[in-house]
Amino acid sequence: MTRTPTPGEVWLRRRDNAQVIVVADPAGARIGETPAVAWRALTKGRLNRTSLTAWGKKFTPIVRGQGKVSSAEEDRIRALLMGRRIVGVEDGRTLVLETGVRLDVEGNHGCSGCESGNYAITRLEAFDNVITRAEFPYQLRDDPKGDGLERLQITVYAEGGTVPDRTILTAVGTRGNGYYGSGFTLIVRSPPMPREQPGRR
8 A cells, every 4th residue: 555645755657767755735635536746846846646557657755755865775875866967065964965955964973982883974065967877886894093083975977078087075084883874964944835725726
């Protein structure tokens, strides 16, 4: 059975990888007697309605609600970035997509009394080209204390080879004793939802 998505969630339309946002339906969440989902293609798509049964076949969730995606979930990060442009960086901690979706980036917060599990975000950059590939380079090197210092990155590419690839995110830290986690988290924030007038389609 298909789970009913809630307003504000960002999903991926399977046929073309377009990001869509679920919105509150001013006409009620039904098409006749059938449960329905109201949605808009990002950035400024018109209001659409799809039966809940068809929804599960045509759309897949990227993240649910104000979801979090860890650096280990590379497929989900790719789903967020593929076909998108990163049009800006806000406050040194947020990647802004052209769809209005914002990706807040947080390094892992580990031990407060040692370095284990603490990761700092040392680089965030925009990439105002359509992303056609995303890779996740990883480096491990010894630091003076003998702990492995990790460098985690997201590098993106545009098709055609005329635009150089760009590292849009770098996180640096150490797993240390392994008890405090590692990497970074992307917190997905949906764009503001437009208000609908009852009766509009």
